[in-house]
Amino acid sequence: MLRARRVEEHSLAADWDALVALTQTQISVVQLDSGETRIRQEFPDEEVLESAAARLRPILLNGDACFYQKALGALGYFCRELPLDTEWVKAARAEWRLRVDPSTPEESGYWVLISDTVTGEDQGLDRHKLAMAWIYGDVVHHDMERRQEGDAFGLFERFRGAVPLVAWAMVGTIELLNYIRALHEDGVLQLRQEVLDERMALKSTTWEHSGQVFFAPVGTEPPTNASTSLPKDWARLGKSADLSLPNRIWGTPTACRSFTAHA
Incomplete structure (x- = not known):
């Protein structure tokens, strides 16, 4: 639930129709008067997709506690006597495997074929392997095997392959989240x-609290916890305080009485 809610909070999920559109390979083809054919696809910024992949990563890994198929398995257990819900779980499991973890290159959607005109070497890689090369070779890891496998095809082909996978993994995750909410x-x-x-994503990254600030010369004994009095030589910061010398600064936010140290 917690990881799925963090995925739900990602900016790509703010426009549901646009996110669903990214799960499909949409290509525009324009025939120019010169006879040239222009083939075009448009994608989100790579940095946006990269952050989405980072949020999804534990859901994609079968060794992680929040792996999608593990969540489905648990859901299937609780719904084992509910036929309609059991069918939904089975359908979701099959679609995830097809979309996110296809077992054959043919299920991946498309192949990219390239040829080196100098060496005559031909190479081909399916969309899923290109996507995995981007996710695990370029983004969340530096998997050398995957990176080398997709290296000849270039960064953009790896990224292009990853877009529908990441988008559909987000869709599948959020749909499962909403199903769990309904249950x-x-x-x-x-x-x-x-x-x-529980808050799962930050809306604002400005840190601001009301409280008191204390300071002392560098080397002064620091507080040992947030609930006891400050050691001696700590003075409360006021308008007349002299901070021209190196000091340690401690804050005591009124809401939680936590301490933050700054040299």
């Missing part, structure tokens, strides 16, 4: 409220 509302699942309410 919770129907009483089939009993989820802890914090799983539904």
